[in-house]
Amino acid sequence: MHGIERRELPGFVGGTLDRADAVRNDPALLAERFASPRARRLVMEGLDATEQDGLLVTEMIPASGQVDDHVLLGIDEADRAIFARLVKDVPHGAAFSPRSWSLANQVPADQLALYGAARSLVDWHARHGFCAACGAETLPFKAGWARRCTRCESEHFPRVDPVVIMLAEHEGRVLLGRQPRFPPRRYSALAGFVEPGETIEEAVARELNEEAGVTATAVRYVVSQPWPFASSLMIACMADVTDDALTLDLTELEDAIWVDAAGVGAAIADDPDAPFMAPPRVAIAWHLLRHWLDARS
Ligand SMILES: [Zn+2]
Numbered sequence: 001m002h003g004i005e006r007r008e009l010p011g012f013v014g015g016t017l018d019r020a021d022a023v024r025n026d027p028a029l030l031a032e033r034f035a036s037p038r039a040r041r042l043v044m045e046g047l048d049a050t051e052q053d054g055l056l057v058t059e060m061i062p063a064s065g066q067v068d069d070h071v072l073l074g075i076d077e078a079d080r081a082i083f084a085r086l087v088k089d090v091p092h093g094a095a096f097s098p099r100s101w102s103l104a105n106q107v108p109a110d111q112l113a114l115y116g117a118a119r120s121l122v123d124w125h126a127r128h129g130f131c132a133a134c135g136a137e138t139l140p141f142k143a144g145w146a147r148r149c150t151r152c153e154s155e156h157f158p159r160v161d162p163v164v165i166m167l168a169e170h171e172g173r174v175l176l177g178r179q180p181r182f183p184p185r186r187y188s189a190l191a192g193f194v195e196p197g198e199t200i201e202e203a204v205a206r207e208l209n210e211e212a213g214v215t216a217t218a219v220r221y222v223v224s225q226p227w228p229f230a231s232s233l234m235i236a237c238m239a240d241v242t243d244d245a246l247t248l249d250l251t252e253l254e255d256a257i258w259v260d261a262a263g264v265g266a267a268i269a270d271d272p273d274a275p276f277m278a279p280p281r282v283a284i285a286w287h288l289l290r291h292w293l294d295a296r297s
């Protein structure tokens with residue numbers, strides 16, 4: 001886990017299901033799993049999961065259920081197939097969902113990871129009913145892990161959008177930025193989407209230069225996190241930079257600050273006298289800050 005202990009994982013990390021590729025690719029095996037009285041599906045309302053007594057709620061699949069309307073999330077430790085139902089009318093998955101966010105403090109890590117995968121997949125299917133190549137209808141296959149066009153047979157796969165999120169480090173301090181939408185006093189790591197034709201390291205260097213005007217000389221990968229709003233993969237990195245002079249892109253950041261280890265330590269301990277309010281623990285930025293502190297001690 002690259003220096004981050006499993007007992008305090010970022011949110012949506014730590015899934016334990018067997019993703020069961022052999023079942024996905026065998027319609028007979030899939031039908032058998034789906035028809036089994038042991039099969040379960042997540043109870044969801046739109047893109048939100050349902051929680052009771054600290055666990056995700058699942059239900060038996062009704063006799064009227066159609067396998068093509070479900071995605072196979074995987075096989076659990078009790079050898080039960082776990083599905084999510086595909087529905088068309090859902091809110092946009094990138095939108096903030098207080099209910100989904102609060103699940104992070106209610107259910108175990110493996111269940112939150114399971115829900116995150118379901119959320120991203122249900123959202124993707126709801127938005128990919130038509131072929132990007134020819135405009136005809138698409139239908140799910142591979143147990144809901146792909147769609148195929150009914151006219152040109154193009155295959156479409158669930159997208160994952162890579163995002164770099166990074167701490168620039170200079171002489172014992174790290175760089176944190178503040179977006180206008182943040183709550184008061186909140187500062188966090190800078191972040192941005194990886195673009196076509198770019199490595200992770202190049203994306204980190206470009207974003208640091210665009211947003212803060214600093215020049216990265218070395219970039220190190222730390223840890224990653226699926227982020228199901230709608231389907232990002234957060235790739236957390238540390239970057240050495242040449243100096244601490246800042247030129248902010250004010251369309252992205254309203255402020256940025258350099259913070260030393262004492263300040264970061266106070267913030268992640270929720271000290272009200274800390275120089276800033278840390279990002280929430282569900283976010284990988286919190287874990288990146290702790291990783292930086294741990295690596296120094
Ligand atoms: Zn097509």
